[in-house]
Amino acid sequence: xxxxxxxxxxxxxxxxxxxxxxxxxxxxxxxxxxxxxxxxxxxxxxxxxxxxxxxxxxxxxxxxxxxxxxxxxxxxxxxxxxxxxxxxxxxxxxxxxxxxxxxxxxxxxxxxxxxxxxxxxxxxxxxxxxxxxxxxxxxxxxxxxxxxxxxxxxxxxxxxxxxxxxxxxxxxxxxxxxxxxxxxxxxxxxxxxxxxxxxxxxxxxxxxxxxxxxxxxxxxxxxxxxx
Numbered sequence: 001x002x003x004x005x006x007x008x009x010x011x012x013x014x015x016x017x018x019x020x021x022x023x024x025x026x027x028x029x030x031x032x033x034x035x036x037x038x039x040x041x042x043x044x045x046x047x048x049x050x051x052x053x054x055x056x057x058x059x060x061x062x063x064x065x066x067x068x069x070x071x072x073x074x075x076x077x078x079x080x081x082x083x084x085x086x087x088x089x090x091x092x093x094x095x096x097x098x099x100x101x102x103x104x105x106x107x108x109x110x111x112x113x114x115x116x117x118x119x120x121x122x123x124x125x126x127x128x129x130x131x132x133x134x135x136x137x138x139x140x141x142x143x144x145x146x147x148x149x150x151x152x153x154x155x156x157x158x159x160x161x162x163x164x165x166x167x168x169x170x171x172x173x174x175x176x177x178x179x180x181x182x183x184x185x186x187x188x189x190x191x192x193x194x195x196x197x198x199x200x201x202x203x204x205x206x207x208x209x210x211x212x213x214x215x216x217x218x219x220x221x222x223x224x225x226x227x
Contacts (some may be wrong), residue, residue, distance in 0.1 A: 001058045003199065004082065004169070005044070005192035007034040008075030009067030009095040010161060015042045016188035018196060024050035026189050035074045037138060042047045042174055043078075057088050059204070062193020063186055064092040065213035066122040072212035080207050089204040091195040093109045094213065096124035100133035101159045101190040102183045103138060108155050109136060110179075113162025116141050121162035121190050122215055143214045152176075158185050 005016040020172040027042040027049075047054055065072050083090045089160040099112035107129045114122040124138035133153050137151045142165050158170055159179035170176045198204075 001199075002052060002056045003061060003091075003192055003196055004054075004057045004088075005061045005188040005195055006039070006043075006047075006079055007063045007095075007186045007188045007191050008039060008071040008078075009063040009097065009098075010067065010184050011068070011187050011225070013038065013042075013047045013071070013075075014120050014186070014188035014191075015039070016192045017046050018192035019050075019052070020190075021196065023189055023192070024052065026187075027043045027113070032127075035071050039078055050062050054082070055086060057082070057086060059089040059091050059195065059199045061091040061093050061191050061198070063095045063098055063191055065095055066116070066141070066215040067086070067095045067186075069097060069212075076212055077211065080210070083207055089199060090123065090207055090210060091199050091203065092210060093191050093194045093198065094124070094139065095186055096122065096139050096160075097126065097133050097135070097194060098186045099184075100124065100126035100128055100189045101189055101194055103157060103159060104128050106130045106157055106171065108157045109178065111147075111152065111156045111158045111163075112175075113144070113158060113160040113166070115162045115165040116216065118136060119143055121147070121160075122165065123151075124158075125151050132194065139213075139215055148173055148176075161185065215219055 025046040096112040126133040126134040155175035
């Protein structure tokens with residue numbers, strides 16, 4: 001089966017095509033606050049590179065949050081429109097789980113962090129020792145010291161742009177290791193991997209009812225800023 005994966009949860013977006021656990025194509029773009037200008041162009045490029053037609057897609061996996069309010073709305077709207085037009089299944093995948101999935105088989109718990117601004121992060125703690133992430137804590141929006149105080153009692157590997165943004169705070173915590181820079185962003189290929197597992201398990205969403213999972217109530221000012 002052919003699965004299309006989309007990630008627009010952060011300024012660095014991506015698109016991937018997965019066919020029977022084989023990654024056919026992956027496209028990446030740094031859109032800032034302009035996902036809508038890049039997403040469909042990159043989708044078309046991915047189909048062309050893979051030599052596949054959109055009509056062959058059976059499921060669309062998409063990050064549903066937390067993340068950029070604007071980016072999440074654009075990605076989910078695109079996924080819904082695609083599913084509606086081609087009668088494909090919609091498979092929502094949490095953004096923090098996607099971050100953790102970029103560090104499979106880690107001997108340490110993975111603390112996935114997205115920068116939530118205002119001195120806070122979106123956080124989730126995962127066990128990836130067996131490969132796919134298993135949630136231990138979260139998701140949660142809070143200040144990083146409070147998250148460490150409540151969740152972390154030993155060595156942990158931190159990933160995501162929240163880890164990068166708060167590297168000075170993390171440096172004060174013994175045992176807090178940083179993931180390599182290339183692993184600290186969501187990736188549509190990881191979305192596809194997790195999305196396929198969810199699709200096979202029957203974890204598909206209702207097109208009308210599915211909404212982004214922001215974790216915080218957006219204000220008008222912050223929506224306009226794309227945060």
